[in-house]
Amino acid sequence: xxxxxxxxxxxxxxxxxxxxxxxxxxxxxxxxxxxxxxxxxxxxxxxxxxxxxxxxxxxxxxxxxxxxxxxxxxxxxxxxxxxxxxxxxxxxxxxxxxxxxxxxxxxxxxxxxxxxxxxxxxxxxxxxxxxxxxxxxxxxxxxxxxxxxxxxxx
Amino acid sequence: xxxxxxxxxxxxxxxxxxxxxxxxxxxxxxxxxxxxxxxxxxxxxxxxxxxxxxxxxxxxxxxxxxxxxxxxxxxxxxxxxxxxxxxxxxxxxxxxxxxxxxxxxxxxxxxxxxxxxxxxxxxxxxxxxxxxxxxxxxxxxxxxxxxxxxxxxxxxxxxxxxxxxxxxxxxxxxxxxxxxxxxxxxxxxxxxxxxxxxxxxxxxxxxxxxxxxxxxxxxxxxxxxxxxxxxxxxxxxxxxxxxxxxxxxxxxxxxxxxxxxxxxxxxxxxxxxxxxxxxxxxxxxxxxxxxxxxxxxxxxxxxxxxxxxxxxxxxxxxxxxxxxxxxxxxxxxxxxxxxxxxxxxxxxxxxxxxxxxxxxxxxxxxxxxxxxxxxxxxxxxxxxxxxxxxxxxxxxxxxxxxxxxxxxxxxxxxxxxxxxxxxxxxxxxxxxxxxxxxxxxxxxx
Numbered sequence: 001x002x003x004x005x006x007x008x009x010x011x012x013x014x015x016x017x018x019x020x021x022x023x024x025x026x027x028x029x030x031x032x033x034x035x036x037x038x039x040x041x042x043x044x045x046x047x048x049x050x051x052x053x054x055x056x057x058x059x060x061x062x063x064x065x066x067x068x069x070x071x072x073x074x075x076x077x078x079x080x081x082x083x084x085x086x087x088x089x090x091x092x093x094x095x096x097x098x099x100x101x102x103x104x105x106x107x108x109x110x111x112x113x114x115x116x117x118x119x120x121x122x123x124x125x126x127x128x129x130x131x132x133x134x135x136x137x138x139x140x141x142x143x144x145x146x147x148x149x150x151x152x153x154x
Numbered sequence: 155x156x157x158x159x160x161x162x163x164x165x166x167x168x169x170x171x172x173x174x175x176x177x178x179x180x181x182x183x184x185x186x187x188x189x190x191x192x193x194x195x196x197x198x199x200x201x202x203x204x205x206x207x208x209x210x211x212x213x214x215x216x217x218x219x220x221x222x223x224x225x226x227x228x229x230x231x232x233x234x235x236x237x238x239x240x241x242x243x244x245x246x247x248x249x250x251x252x253x254x255x256x257x258x259x260x261x262x263x264x265x266x267x268x269x270x271x272x273x274x275x276x277x278x279x280x281x282x283x284x285x286x287x288x289x290x291x292x293x294x295x296x297x298x299x300x301x302x303x304x305x306x307x308x309x310x311x312x313x314x315x316x317x318x319x320x321x322x323x324x325x326x327x328x329x330x331x332x333x334x335x336x337x338x339x340x341x342x343x344x345x346x347x348x349x350x351x352x353x354x355x356x357x358x359x360x361x362x363x364x365x366x367x368x369x370x371x372x373x374x375x376x377x378x379x380x381x382x383x384x385x386x387x388x389x390x391x392x393x394x395x396x397x398x399x400x401x402x403x404x405x406x407x408x409x410x411x412x413x414x415x416x417x418x419x420x421x422x423x424x425x426x427x428x429x430x431x432x433x434x435x436x437x438x439x440x441x442x443x444x445x446x447x448x449x450x451x452x453x454x455x456x457x458x459x460x461x462x463x464x465x466x467x468x469x470x471x472x473x474x475x476x477x478x479x480x481x482x483x484x485x486x487x488x489x490x491x492x493x494x495x496x497x498x499x500x501x502x503x504x505x506x507x508x509x510x511x512x513x514x515x516x517x518x519x520x521x522x523x524x525x526x527x528x529x530x531x532x533x534x535x536x537x538x539x540x541x542x543x544x545x546x547x548x549x550x551x552x553x554x555x556x557x558x559x560x561x562x563x564x565x566x567x568x569x570x571x572x573x574x575x576x577x578x579x580x581x582x583x584x585x586x587x588x589x590x591x592x593x594x595x596x597x598x599x
Binding site for chain 1: 167174177178184338488489495502
């Protein structure tokens with residue numbers, strides 16, 4: 001084989017090698033992009049005024065926003081029952097050693113929502129007071145479970 | 155992302171990787187003599203068919219698995235194959251043997267994916283894996299073992315030699331992952347005070363310390379420094395991932411420093427390694443203990459930016475270039491650009507592995523994936539640091555590139571396990587999703 005041809009092929013080979021690298025990097029990028037797009041358009045912080053009036057009572061919260069802890073920035077819709085704990089089957093899974101398997105629940109009672117501690121080891125706190133019996137959850141209330149703080153929002 | 159999209163991405167990347175592989179083999183053959191192609195192309199073809207087969211299988215049994223892992227493995231493997239083939243293309247040489255091992259490795263890859271439909275089953279047999287790992291580590295120091303190049307790591311039956319330590323790594327990571335997943339709470343809650351540090355109760359460390367010290371002792375006895383370092387690091391990485399407590403890492407580093415110092419004082423072969431590392435170009439050493447490392451450095455220097463071209467350098471001067479020093483062959487013949495591309499592929503593969511771990515909610519799966527990928531990452535750093543004189547040289551294989559059946563086999567099993575975890579974490583309903591997460595900041599596709 002003439003040296004010139006081999007030399008040329010050497011560069012061609014390196015080019016193909018880099019085509020692979022570029023395509024692999026592009027695949028990584030494409031996979032990340034949809035997630036980023038969603039969080040950019042999605043409401044990372046609940047919008048202060050835009051939300052429509054609640055179907056339940058006007059004062060009752062409609063979702064729980066995580067304002068401290070590993071899941072910070074996420075929000076959960078309140079529903080008939082929302083369990084919080086470390087077990088995989090909970091609605092809100094907190095991977096925190098201070099959280100019990102099934103730690104607490106937030107459930108609908110009539111037109112309001114209640115917080116109940118389910119016999120957790122380290123307790124559930126509503127506005128810094130330990131929850132010993134189901135307590136009503138109002139907008140702006142803060143629920144502390146382990147290292148996570150959830151805020152009730154409309 | 156839809157599973158079909160993922161698999162199509164995988165296929166298109168895989169095809170490029172296989173073209174690179176076939177091109178590399180062709181170039182090696184062309185550079186030597188044109189009629190070599192008749193031998194090289196069938197080899198490349200066999201590898202391509204095996205990888206396409208693996209892809210079809212992933213499509214069937216792990217369709218949600220990460221789409222980049224298999225193509226990245228293929229390209230590293232293909233470049234490695236070309237380098238090994240380049241060193242020894244004889245029909246009974248290392249090159250064709252490596253092709254055979256690649257096919258056998260892919261068969262094991264397929265077998266693992268087919269046999270293990272739910273990786274969590276592994277956690278149930280954690281002590282079996284723990285003891286199997288220790289047993290495999292111990293085998294070579296029994297009369298069954300043989301010493302090759304100063305390290306007693308091999309078992310020999312018939313014409314084949316096998317390194318049980320390669321499989322032992324995977325067994326021990328399974329054990330560590332299952333054990334740590336069970337005890338992570340206990341290990342991360344401080345109950346004792348030691349000066350300014352809060353230390354968890356020592357009794358929870360018992361089985362781990364036993365495992366760890368036995369595996370280290372065994373490898374010290376087998377004179378395999380690279381593997382001792384590898385095991386130590388995997389252990390620390392997994393402990394840190396399980397507990398998120400930096401105390402363990404600091405403590406481990408201190409322990410490592412102490413161990414390294416004692417090792418240096420007590421063992422002449424450790425002293426020799428370190429002095430070779432420092433004084434590789436010393437006239438007394440460069441022709442002797444330092445010959446291999448010095449030649450490796452010359453190889454990288456000869457390669458320059460673009461390399462000499464595949465098959466046109468002289469990397470055969472490096473002793474044992476086909477195993478530990480395979481990266482020097484890449485350095486000489488593909489140059490800085492080639493080595494950089496290979497390094498990027500290694501990094502991407504590690505990043506994908508860690509992403510699999512991040513996407514997994516199950517503690518065991520998380521630790522398993524990160525532990526397995528840690529084996530891969532740390533091994534790569536140790537040997538690449540060794541051949542470029544960044545770290546003292548310790549013999550260990552470069553995953554997917556070095557010649558060696560045991561190493562290829564175990565790495566293919568490792569990758570199959572990572573893909574299995576990846577598939578399951580993508581298909582299982584995410585418990586948090588039922589709580590209607592409004593914002594998908596993490597998670598991703």
